[in-house]
Amino acid sequence: MNIVVFGSGAIGSLFGALLAKQNKVVLVGRAPHIKCIQQKGLTINGKTHLTVNVPAVESTKEVFLSADLILLTVKSYDTETASNQVRPLLHDQTMVVSLQNGLDNIEKIEQNIEKKHILAGVTTHGALFSAPGTIIHTGKGKTILGELDGRPSERLNMLISIFNQAGIETQMSIDIKREIWRKAIINSSINPLTAFLGCKNGYLLENPLLEKTVEYVCTESSRIASLKGIIVSPVEMIEKTKEVIRDTAENDSSMLQSIQQGKKTEIESINGVLLRIGTEQKIDTPLNRILFELITSLCLH
Numbered sequence: 001m002n003i004v005v006f007g008s009g010a011i012g013s014l015f016g017a018l019l020a021k022q023n024k025v026v027l028v029g030r031a032p033h034i035k036c037i038q039q040k041g042l043t044i045n046g047k048t049h050l051t052v053n054v055p056a057v058e059s060t061k062e063v064f065l066s067a068d069l070i071l072l073t074v075k076s077y078d079t080e081t082a083s084n085q086v087r088p089l090l091h092d093q094t095m096v097v098s099l100q101n102g103l104d105n106i107e108k109i110e111q112n113i114e115k116k117h118i119l120a121g122v123t124t125h126g127a128l129f130s131a132p133g134t135i136i137h138t139g140k141g142k143t144i145l146g147e148l149d150g151r152p153s154e155r156l157n158m159l160i161s162i163f164n165q166a167g168i169e170t171q172m173s174i175d176i177k178r179e180i181w182r183k184a185i186i187n188s189s190i191n192p193l194t195a196f197l198g199c200k201n202g203y204l205l206e207n208p209l210l211e212k213t214v215e216y217v218c219t220e221s222s223r224i225a226s227l228k229g230i231i232v233s234p235v236e237m238i239e240k241t242k243e244v245i246r247d248t249a250e251n252d253s254s255m256l257q258s259i260q261q262g263k264k265t266e267i268e269s270i271n272g273v274l275l276r277i278g279t280e281q282k283i284d285t286p287l288n289r290i291l292f293e294l295i296t297s298l299c300l301h
């Protein structure tokens with residue numbers, strides 16, 4: 001399969017490297033990462049050890065391959081630009097798959113790309129940008145892919161088998177939107193709390209007051225999900241969130257890393273969307289509002 005990975009940072013480079021073993025892959029990303037890959041190949045360390053020579057470019061204008069699959073792996077605040085930039089690569093059968101976190105990526109992609117091309121996914125793999133040309137695979141996880149309308153299509157089956165052949169353990173979902181929501185509910189507490197406090201994920205369960213806060217935020221975010229017809233059990237979401245915290249206890253969350261690096265965060269696409277839904281439906285969402293405002297205030301400096 002011909003695959004373009006658009007936004008080859010941490011997770012995009014990891015998936016690109018694994019898929020490149022059996023597919024034609026082109027990575028699109030930023031210098032100096034791309035320049036290093038062109039010169040020395042792409043190295044994955046950590047849970048995976050791999051160096052691959054894979055074509056890498058800085059713009060879709062340099063992609064001369066008919067793309068069967070475009071993986072979108074930019075941060076959610078870059079989704080609109082990314083979907084606009086990949087549009088010239090599309091042919092009738094091209095699949096565009098978002099592996100991003102956040103609740104508004106699909107609607108942003110739909111502004112530039114016809115719905116029939118779009119599928120969605122979530123992954124619990126962890127990847128960290130170490131240095132140009134080098135990514136650390138911090139945690140092995142699972143990937144779930146689905147059609148937006150939930151149907152188990154032939155192209156989805158093909159995609160899942162290509163991912164599995166590449167060693168990316170992947171399953172199908174007949175309700176991928178629910179999976180995206182579940183991940184966002186988990187992230188709605190872990191990301192902003194760790195980013196604001198400047199702590200590792202595990203600290204949220206070491207401190208009883210923070211553990212309670214995690215529970216309150218999960219409950220509020222689950223209630224907001226139900227306003228959109230996504231029915232999840234708050235108790236199950238609390239348990240799942242605590243499981244993720246335990247599994248990633250030693251990690252800095254992606255939002256904390258963004259704050260530390262003076263970069264934008266994905267707060268708008270997670271707590272920001274939850275807050276917006278509450279406002280639209282005239283439901284008070286004080287915890288998501290506070291977390292959204294705390295993180296936004298940090299980014300103003």
Ligand SMILES: NC(=O)c1ccc[n+]([C@@H]2O[C@H](COP(=O)([O-])OP(=O)(O)OC[C@H]3O[C@@H](n4cnc5c(N)ncnc54)[C@H](OP(=O)(O)O)[C@@H]3O)[C@@H](O)[C@H]2O)c1
Pocket residue numbers: 006007008009010011012028029030058073074075076078081082085099100101102123124125126127128129254266
């Ligand atoms: N990393 C993980 O472990 C992980 C796991 C699961 C899900 N996710 C999700 O996956 C998404 C990507 O995360 P990530 O950690 O891989 O982020 P990342 O390391 O920042 O990777 C995104 C890359 O895309 C580049 N980019 C953005 N716009 C571009 C453009 N127009 N042309 C070329 N390159 C462009 C970025 O460059 P600049 O930064 O210079 O703009 C960055 O290098 C997020 O939604 C995240 O929440 C990540």
